[in-house]
Structures are given as C-alpha cells and as structure tokens.
Amino acid sequence: MSQTYSISELAKALDVTPRAIRFYEEQGMLSPERRGQERVYSSRDLVALKLILRGKRIGFSLAECKELIDMYDPTGGNAKQLNRFLEKITERRGQLEQQMLDIQQMQLELDTAEERCRAAMERIP
Amino acid sequence: MSQTYSISELAKALDVTPRAIRFYEEQGMLSPERRGQERVYSSRDLVALKLILRGKRIGFSLAECKELIDMYDPTGGNAKQLNRFLEKITERRGQLEQQMLDIQQMQLELDTAEERCRAAMERIP
DNA sequence: CCTTACCTTTACGTTAACGTAAATCTGGCT
DNA sequence: AGCCAGATTTACGTTAACGTAAAGGTAAGG
CATH class of the missing domain: 1.20.5 (Single alpha-helices involved in coiled-coils or other helix-helix interfaces)
Structure with missing residues (x-):
C-alpha cells in the first residue's frame, strides 16, 4: 500500500499551514480520505498540493490552479x-x-x- | 521636449484603469507632474507603470514592484x-x-x- | 451660457486567500 | 481515570488591490 499523510505531516513537508490545506479542500482542490474524523492524504493529494503551490509561485490564483487540477483527469x-x-x-x-x-x-x-x-x-x- | 500623457491616455495605452494608476501613485510607485490639478505623465512614468504590470503578470505584489522601482535610481x-x-x-x-x-x-x-x-x-x- | 468630456478627491465596498481564536473531540500514554 | 498532543468544525478578522459611486472643478465646443 502507498504512502499516506496526516494533515500536519503534509503541511510540514510542503511548508504550508494546515489551515491553508483545509481551505484548498474547501475550494474543491483536494479530496483526502477520512479515517473516522481525520483526513488522510495520499500521494495523489501530495501531487495536487505541490501543483497548487507551484501555481501560486508564478502568480496563479487558486481558481486557475483548480482548473489545472480538474484537467488532470x-x-x-x-x-x-x-x-x-x-x-x-x-x-x-x-x-x-x-x-x-x-x-x-x-x-x-x-x-x-x-x-x-x-x-x-x-x-x- | 518629450512625450507626455494624460491619465486616460496612459490607461488606454497600457490597458489599465485610471483608478489603478492613481492607486499606484498613492502607493508611492508613480509621481507624475501636475499641470494645475491634472496629472501629467512622462515617459519615465510609462516605464515605471510597465514595470508594475510586468511584475504583476509574474505574481509580484505591488510592494515587491515598488522595491524594484525604488532600486531603479x-x-x-x-x-x-x-x-x-x-x-x-x-x-x-x-x-x-x-x-x-x-x-x-x-x-x-x-x-x-x-x-x-x-x-x-x-x-x- | 450650457453641455459634454475629462479630470479631481473622498469614501465606502468587494474579493481572494487565508489567519486566528474558541470549542470540541479523539487516541495514546501513565 | 486523567491528561496531552494533534485533529476537527465554526466563525469572525485581516490584507491587498483595486472597483464603484458621489460630488465637484475646468476647458472646449455649439
């Protein structure tokens, strides 16, 4: 089975806040699994989050990042x-x-x- | 003597609103002359404004753009x-x-x- | 002189992208 | 059982970068 992450692990790994990660989910850009109440992130989510951050670095809005993610599949x-x-x-x-x-x-x-x-x-x- | 522009001319030329141009001035990024009440922009202002817009296209904040402008001289x-x-x-x-x-x-x-x-x-x- | 077309200032409104705080819930350790 | 670290939801706060609207000045044209 593949790697999974808690929200704080993911946050630390990519240097963002948990709040931001939850916000991106709220905007429909991430959809982690749940183990009970807790969010469980897969490597797919990791990739999506990286894409978001990369987009941000070159000035993309979250809406634009979402477009890219939506086109991913x-x-x-x-x-x-x-x-x-x-x-x-x-x-x-x-x-x-x-x-x-x-x-x-x-x-x-x-x-x-x-x-x-x-x-x-x-x-x- | 060199080219000058009214605010709407400048706005039209670079495809921004007069409001935005005034705002950039308010932020200390432009300092046009005045002919009475009216702003008169020089080619120097034109260059600065172009720099601002270029910065924005690659995701710079106005504060970052201002830094660049301040370093210009x-x-x-x-x-x-x-x-x-x-x-x-x-x-x-x-x-x-x-x-x-x-x-x-x-x-x-x-x-x-x-x-x-x-x-x-x-x-x- | 009146209108039209710009220009001005002032002030409040708006959107994006989170930050911050409070209250609550969990799993694991002692 | 009690506690702590980390998770959750909910809600309000904040900043940047203008937009929008109101109220008024001014020069040119008819």
Missing part, C-alpha cells in the same frame, strides 16, 4: 468539455510564454539595477 | 542602503530562477494534460 468529460479543456490548455501555454518573457526582462532590469548600484557605490566609497 | 543612497539593494537583487534573481523552473514544470504538465485529453477524446469519438 479528463476521463469522464464529454466531447464539448474536452474541447474546452484543450482551449484552456492553449491559452495557458500562451500565458506561460508571456511570463517567461517577463521574467527574462526582469532579469535584464536586475542587471542594470545592479550596475547602477555598483556605480553609485564607486562614487561614495 | 540608487543615486542618493548611503553605503548601507546600497548593500541592502544588492542583497535584494540577489534574492530576486533566485526567485526568478525558481519561477522559470516552475513555468517549465507547468509546461510539461500541460503537455501530459493535453495528451490525456486527446486520449479521452479517442475513446468517445
């Missing part, structure tokens, strides 16, 4: 929904491309910022 | 502040690197999502 979607998925995928690809460009531009700006900073230090010493 | 900082700037620059570089990795990972996930989606469509036809 498209079995049980009709043709129309599947096409909708493909559209969304294409759209997201475009956004990611733009973000790449933005990051590269930011890196260039950091370069010039650093240069100016060092130049300013020359004039003080 | 380090003349008039003492040695301590300048060192602080250099630290922040290094830190941001790290974040940008991480974001790059996150984006690449997302792209891979979109790839598999698309595949599964197409596979699911095969089974429906």
